[in-house]
Amino acid sequence: MLSFNLLLTVCLIYVAGLFCVAFLAEKNAKRKKLGFFSSPLTYTLSISVYCTAWTYYGAVGSAARNGLEFITIYLGPTLVFIGWWWLLRKLVRIGNTQRITSIADLISARYGKSTTLAVIITVLSVIGSTPYIALQLQSLTLSFSVFSDGFAGQDPATTSSLTALWAAVGLAAFTIIFGTRNLDSNERHHGVVSAIAVEAIVKILALIAVGLFVVWGVADGPNDIMSRIQPQIMQSQDIFTPRWVTLIFLSAAAVICLPRMFQVIVVENSDEKHLSMASWAFPLYLFLMSLFVLPIAIAGLDILPAGANPDLFVLTIPLTQNQDALAMLAFLGGFSSATSMVIVAAIALSTMVSNHIVLPLWLWLTLSRSPTSEDVRTLLLRSRRISIAVILGLGFLYYQFTSGTGGLASIGLIAFLGVAQVLPALIGGLFWQSSTRKGAIWGITAGFILWAYTSFLPSFEGNFLLSQSAISNGIFGFEFLIPSALFGVTIDDPLVHATVWSLGINTITFIVMSMISLPRPIEKVQASQFIHIFDQAATSTTLSRQTTSEELHILSQRILGHQTTQKLFNKAARTQGKLSGQLPDPTNDFVLDLEREFAGSVGAATAHAMIGQIASGEAISVEDLIKVADETAQIMEYSARLETQSKEIEQTAEQLRQANAKLRELSEQKDAFLSQVSHELRTPMTSIRAFAEILRDEDHMGKDQISHFSSIIHDESIRLTYLLDEILDLSFLEHGKVQLKLSFTKFDKILKRAMNATQTLREQSGAEIEIPYNLKNLVIETDADRLSQVLINLISNAIKHSDAEKPIIRFKLEHFEHTVQIEMTDNGKGISAENAEIIFQKFAKLSSEQGAGSAGLGLPISREIVRNLGGKLLYVGNNPGAVFNIILPHSISPLLDPAATIEPAD
């Protein structure tokens, strides 16, 4: 049995070796003599960071549990690499030409250098990668625990927690040392990549060694192994079930979308040609990795006692066979798998966090201050180091929360699905011109939320945010919210369920939002740059820029460091034909180059913002033009909105004009009315004054004359009073201020009053009034005084205006459902069409009317009275005499305000 101390010593020696390799590579990189460290082989081997501890240990475990299913995890990436010409080549080309620093950077750059998008993807990546890092810590801890029997007496849980913690701290230290040694302009980490290539060799050698030992050491060759197959391995062989398809798809997506995979494939790629070797060599690597998985699983099940953890067969088989050296190698293989993954993931994530969250925040905070107040490089390095520590800390916490639960594979698959949420926006961005920022943001957000709800949060098994009951019965007890059966969709496999929901809704949202939103001009330009990356001629896109070289120099030193800046500026000066030591002119090409260099360090969006900050409005590049176009588009939209608004204002103005005209008309009517009132009042006053003066001034007048003149004064005074009463009455009626005395009254009573009032007039003219019996007996609820006033007016008018020798007025009653209609017809020649229009107007002087007597308020007052009684007074035509209709409700109370007082019947 190996001692734990020996194991630890070997580990430390191994790590020290890795340090040396990394250091050597860095040193050679500075001398530009990379050789092996920059070969297609190193590139291919670094891609093997895909094979983490999960694949190293977990594949055997998976084979022991689910048979051939583990193959899917290798099939996905294999398919992607075989089809490299289609996707990977494009990604790498874009990555190199656009100086892409991370997958968040790529997608944000594609969708118009959107900071929002970068932030979302960064957060998603950190959350998605956390379980994965935890997984590595778990496998490290497990593998240590296999050897930790020598530590008897210690609590195993404490031991594993401690191991995980130390592993996290150690990895953080290594990553910080080699991942953030300096800020490379192209963000390549030769040291780390080389160390990982070495680890890749170690892990494949270890696995093959164990495999060979199993086949020819434990068993007697392949045939013997095959004969030992346990039924459980072969029981779930149904290939191409939904789960298989899902797994192949997810692993294919992961090899592109996982931050660490994007880091090694795209960001660390120094030469596009390397890809052609990787396209066959990486699948071959995967093939070799998977070759002995099944034999090891079979042997493990065969020779190890039942209940042994199949995830650790790679270690436990050599140990039980007392092959200490082999066990040590196997352990180092697993150690390599775990450490390489964590290191690359931490680098990739810290780049994202510092470029897309810390730096924009800093830029925003210092926007008003002088940009030279702090060194960006220091800030970046510091933020990366802290990010690395925080990311590993998160991984450790996740491990603590979920320790001892679930197989290795299930955690890994959760991570795969999480980062796969970026896929629709990525593929759409590379191949679909119309995809937009909005589509990407909404799609990723929707997918992210669904992933968290259906997959990520349930993985904590009730320990984090979602309670156990919410997981099994739905949040708040809503069954349609059960994370594993959303909206009643029951898919037995929770992974397939979560994949269908999150990626399905993600894709649909992405497509729909892209179709209904318009890309901004900068998105359009970026879209065609990305989609047609292979068609582009290397043309300068900048027009002119008025930035001072000094400012650029300062900025460059802050971002790229002194040496790189010096090199860049000297080169540019030479190209421009200047002496070394002189600053180059800020030509278009130079500024563009510089921005690209900056982009390599801080991401496209930030670099653009920084250059823009310096140029402060004086710079004109294509992108600035696009920005301008963007703003112009906004202005156009704004002006379109203004146009709509001005139309609305026009409409309002028109309404105001109409209201004004109406007011003017009303005002004119009021003036006319006042003028009429004045006239009507002045006329009797004229007579009164004239005769009063005559009576005053004349000395010799007969008694008869005096009495005549006095009676004129008297009559005119009464006329004046009556007129004033009418005007006041009309005013009250018009404003509804009359107090009605309502009661159920027999119509006969009302008629009698009218007859009495008009007695003199009727007798003088010999008029006859015909009233039918049913009208006399009609009982309605009304104001008897007011209604008789109306009748008096109508009867007097009919008699006064009648040209018949003997005026006859006929009344007729008709009943309707809620109303009665009293029709009054005279035997005159009717009202002329000309007069018919004005009879209801105040002071209407009918064309045939003699001035004296009527003030012309009778009909307007009558109409107002009937209106106040809830009815209508209408002139309906001539038959042949004028026909008036009084329409009244049977009962008026319900029509009135309930508060209105109704006096008892008299």
Next chain:
Amino acid sequence: MTKKVLLIEDEPHIVEALSFLLKRESWQVEIHNDGIGAVNKVSELTPDLVILDVMLPNIGGMEILHDIRQNQQTAKTPVLMLTAKGQQKDRKAAEDAGASLFMTKPFSNQEIVASIRELVN
């Protein structure tokens, strides 16, 4: 020589009062109480003065004044206009149309008689 005054007014009591005042001055008073036929009456009677009410049935006083001034025969006849509306714009319109004098009802007997005397002579 007795002066002839044509009174065009539709209010009977005002006609009565004015007639009394004019007759007291020993003037001849002719009366017309409608807009229709007023202009003919003027040219027919050739009065020394026309007293014309603005508010007349059928044809307004302003229109009648206009027609009086259009007719060569009556163009120089002094016209005293009476109105019960008493608005400034009416006064202006009347003067523009050629009214010799414009008086607002109710008037002072003394004043109107003095004005008429002045216009007649």
